[in-house]
Amino acid sequence: xxxxxxxxxxxxxxxxxxxxxxxxxxxxxxxxxxxxxxxxxxxxxxxxxxxxxxxxxxxxxxxxxxxxxxxxxxxxxxxxxxxxxxxxxxxxxxxxxxxxxxxxxxxxxxxxxxxxxxxxxxxxxxxxxxxxxxxxxxxxxxxxxxxxxxxxxxxxxxxxxxxxxxxxxxxxxxxxxxxxxxxxxxxxxxxxxxxxxxxxxxxxxxxxxxxxxxxxxxxxxxxxxxxxxxxxxxxxxxxxxxxxxxxxxxxxxxxxxxxxxxxxxxxxxxxxxxxxxxxxxxxxxxxxxxxxxxxxxxxxxxxxxxxxx
Ligand code: ADP
Ligand code: MG
Numbered sequence: 467x468x469x470x471x472x473x474x475x476x477x478x479x480x481x482x483x484x485x486x487x488x489x490x491x492x493x494x495x496x497x498x499x500x501x502x503x504x505x506x507x508x509x510x511x512x513x514x515x516x517x518x519x520x521x522x523x524x525x526x527x528x529x530x531x532x533x534x535x536x537x538x539x540x541x542x543x544x545x546x547x548x549x550x551x552x553x554x555x556x557x558x559x560x561x562x563x564x565x566x567x568x569x570x571x572x573x574x575x576x577x578x579x580x581x582x583x584x585x586x587x588x589x590x591x592x593x594x595x596x597x598x599x600x601x602x603x604x605x606x607x608x609x610x611x612x613x614x615x616x617x618x619x620x621x622x623x624x625x626x627x628x629x630x631x632x633x634x635x636x637x638x639x640x641x642x643x644x645x646x647x648x649x650x651x652x653x654x655x656x657x658x659x660x661x662x663x664x665x666x667x668x669x670x671x672x673x674x675x676x677x678x679x680x681x682x683x684x685x686x687x688x689x690x691x692x693x694x695x696x697x698x699x700x701x702x703x704x705x706x707x708x709x710x711x712x713x714x715x716x717x718x719x720x721x722x723x724x725x726x727x728x729x730x731x732x733x734x735x736x737x738x739x740x741x742x743x744x745x746x747x748x749x750x751x752x753x754x755x756x757x758x759x760x761x762x763x764x765x766x767x768x769x770x771x772x773x774x775x
Contacts, residue, residue, distance in 0.1 A: 495568030497521060497581050501529070502570060508533060509589065511631065512666045513647050518584055532567055535580040547647060552580050554623065554646045562614030564634055564644040585642065587635035594630070594702040599638065601742060604698050607633075607641045608745075609770035614643040615691065616763035619684050622652045624659060626682055628690040629671050630697040650682065658683040669722055670708040674729045674755055677722055685757035691766070692752025699738040699745065711735055729755070744773050 501523045508516040514535045522529025537548050555566045570579040587593045590607070611633060618625060626648035634644045650659045658681045673689035675681045693708050700706040715733060716724045734753050737746040748769055754760050761769075 495581075497532075497568050497570040497579070498523070499570055499572075499579075501525070502532075502534065502579075503529075505531070508584075509592070510538070511645065511647070513538060514645075521581075531584045533582050533584040534570070535582065536578060551647050551649070554649050555580070555582070558618070558621070558646075560614055560617040561640075562610045562642050563617065564642045582644075585634040585636050585644075587637065589644075590630040590633045590635060590641065590698065591702045593635045594698065595704070597638070598701050601740075603638065605745075605770050605773055606639060607698060608695055609767055610641050611643065611691065611694065612763045612766045612770065615687060616767060618643070618649075619687070619763060622654065623649050624652055624682055624684060625649050625687050625690070626661075627668060627671070628687055628694055629668060630694055630702050633694065652684070658686075669725060670712050673753075673757065674726065675757060677726050677729070683757060684762070685760045688752050688760040688763070688766075689757075691763070692749045693735070695745065695749050695752070696735050696738060699741040706738070708735060742773065744769070 502519045502521055505518040505520055508518050510516065515538055516533055516535045519532055519534045520527075520529045521532050552566075552569060555564070558566070564585065565583040567581040567583060570581060572578050611628075615625065615628065623646075625643070625646070627645060628643070632643065632645040634642050636642060650661070652659055660680050661682055662680060669677060671690045671693045673686040675683075676686050676689075696708065704710070712725060712728070712735075713720055715728055732755070734750065737749070748761070748766065751759070751761050
């Protein structure tokens with residue numbers, strides 16, 4: 467206790483060594499902009515831009531690599547979901563969900579950047595076309611995505627943007643879900659969330675009821691998982707991507723109305739070449755017109771375990 471009293475006395479006598487800077491530096495989730503050194507751009511989506519940085523407060527090259535997500539600033543406005551995205555990621559702890567590390571704020575002001583762990587192999591969309599490793603790996607990735615999603619659903623969140631571009635690769639045997647920008651909480655007792663769609667919506671990943679009635683639910687994430695599964699088994703080949711396949715099927719008249727018509731006529735993406743029959747059946751179950759008929763992530767986890775044997 468005498469030591470503490472001495473320290474307090476010293477701080478009172480020497481205000482310049484005191485408290486804010488010292489306190490901030492001890493909170494590991496506070497990142498200071500001046501120590502973040504940009505290395506390269508990692509990618510971007512509709513809302514964010516992600517950069518690889520080295521955080522090096524000692525300034526001797528020993529710092530750690532982190533992924534820094536900033537919102538693309540449109541007309542200087544900050545999207546209202548940005549703080550929610552950060553809060554949601556902060557509350558999630560799972561082996562198959564990208565880890566939150568902290569935030570970086572403008573001097574005294576709003577949080578401007580989200581700091582997360584860096585996954586060196588990028589998204590599945592970057593990884594799969596270059597490093598095809600075959601069915602066993604695809605089934606393992608599919609199961610890991612289901613495990614991350616099962617956890618997310620257990621916390622009553624729906625993702626709403628599950629797609630290969632939003633699944634990140636740590637190494638040849640580990641993937642994690644990233645990008646919680648469209649994630650919503652479903653209160654106990656409710657079964658869906660209604661969102662008015664804007665023109666940037668990932669419509670080719672959306673279930674039929676999302677397109678028709680803007681109704682998002684645990685079951686609509688399952689539909690998007692089916693599309694993600696299709697992407698995995700086509701190695702994220704650009705020529706076979708969901709947008710290009712559906713566009714071909716629609717011909718000249720491309721619109722959400724036409725897409726709804728196709729889906730109502732029971733048209734679905736084709737079975738990828740070399741895709742095991744059991745996986746094709748699962749994909750089709752994920753794309754059942756009636757949301758209640760679709761499987762759950764826990765059911766899918768068991769199925770992927772069984773196929774693997
Ligand atoms: P948006 O909300 O704009 O879609 P994302 O969070 O999906 O932004 O990030 C965009 C892209 O940046 C991803 O598709 C991926 O290629 C890359 N990326 C995002 N987070 C990481 C990370 N932690 N490590 C490595 N690459 C990442
Ligand atoms: Mg994204």
